[in-house]
Amino acid sequence: MVTTKESLFASARKVLDLIPKLSVITAGFALAAMTGLIVAEVVGRGLFRVSIPFSIEYAEYLIPVIALWGAAYALSVRGHVRADIFVSRLSARPRLWFDLMGYIVGLAFVIILGIQTVDLVVTSFKFGYTSMYPLATPLGWARLVLPIGLSLFGLQLVVEIVRMAKLVFLSYKY
Numbered sequence: 001m002v003t004t005k006e007s008l009f010a011s012a013r014k015v016l017d018l019i020p021k022l023s024v025i026t027a028g029f030a031l032a033a034m035t036g037l038i039v040a041e042v043v044g045r046g047l048f049r050v051s052i053p054f055s056i057e058y059a060e061y062l063i064p065v066i067a068l069w070g071a072a073y074a075l076s077v078r079g080h081v082r083a084d085i086f087v088s089r090l091s092a093r094p095r096l097w098f099d100l101m102g103y104i105v106g107l108a109f110v111i112i113l114g115i116q117t118v119d120l121v122v123t124s125f126k127f128g129y130t131s132m133y134p135l136a137t138p139l140g141w142a143r144l145v146l147p148i149g150l151s152l153f154g155l156q157l158v159v160e161i162v163r164m165a166k167l168v169f170l171s172y173k174y
Contacts, residue, residue, distance in 0.1 A: 016155070016159050017076075019072065019152060019155060019156065020072040020073040020075070020076035020077075020152075020156055021073065023069040023070065023072045023073055023149075023152045024069070024070050024072070024073030024074075026065065026069050027065060027066050027067075027069040027070035027073070028070075030062040030065035030066050030069070031062070031066050033058075033062055034059045034062040034063070034066065037052070037054075037055040037056075037058055037059045037062075038055065038056075038059055040052055040055060041055035041056065053133070053134045053135060054133070054134075054135050054137075056133075057131060057133040057135065057137060058137075061137075061142045061145070064145050064146050064149055065145050065149065067149070068145070068146065068148075068149025068150060068152070068153060069145075069148075069149045069152060071149070071152075071153045071156075072152040072153045072155070072156040073156075075153065075156045075157065075160060076156055076159070076160075087099075093168075096164060096167050096168050097168060099164055100161065100164040100165060100168055103157055103160050103161045103164060104161060106157055107154060107157040107158065107161065110150050110153055110154040110157060111154060113150055114147050114150040114151060114154060117143070117146035117147040117150060118147045120143055120146070121140055121143045121144050121146070121147060124138075124139040124140035124143050125138075125140035
């Protein structure tokens with residue numbers, strides 16, 4: 001079987017299109033888990049006067065999964081909140097340029113945040129940081145979701161930059 005350049009790109013595109021879908025599914029499970037933890041805590045305290053020691057702590061750890069892992073999907077479907085009062089008055093081509101520049105600036109910001117969160121995770125593992133809660137959860141594992149989520153979001157930004165660059169420079173249909 002001869003593999004052509006086009007089929008390689010088609011396969012890569014399928015994988016890249018799958019990433020935001022998997023990340024939003026993960027974010028959805030994290031949201032369900034967080035909701036379950038909080039409901040269990042409220043019911044446990046209200047009905048049985050028993051607290052679940054890890055419910056609030058682990059619910060807090062799920063927030064970055066929900067926000068960052070869901071961000072890749074939101075970007076892929078253009079679901080992010082957009083403040084385009086000025087840009088909406090421009091014609092199509094300058095608007096594409098503004099979007100492309102916004103994606104590039106966003107990617108730079110995500111890279112900086114990603115580097116910082118990797119440093120945070122490494123430091124947490126190196127010094128054995130634990131949470132202040134009763135379970136003393138090792139924070140390295142809890143913080144690992146930050147660079148993973150930023151990586152997923154950054155990868156989706158790269159995909160969007162390539163798509164937008166094709167529109168700007170090659171006038172492909174969006």
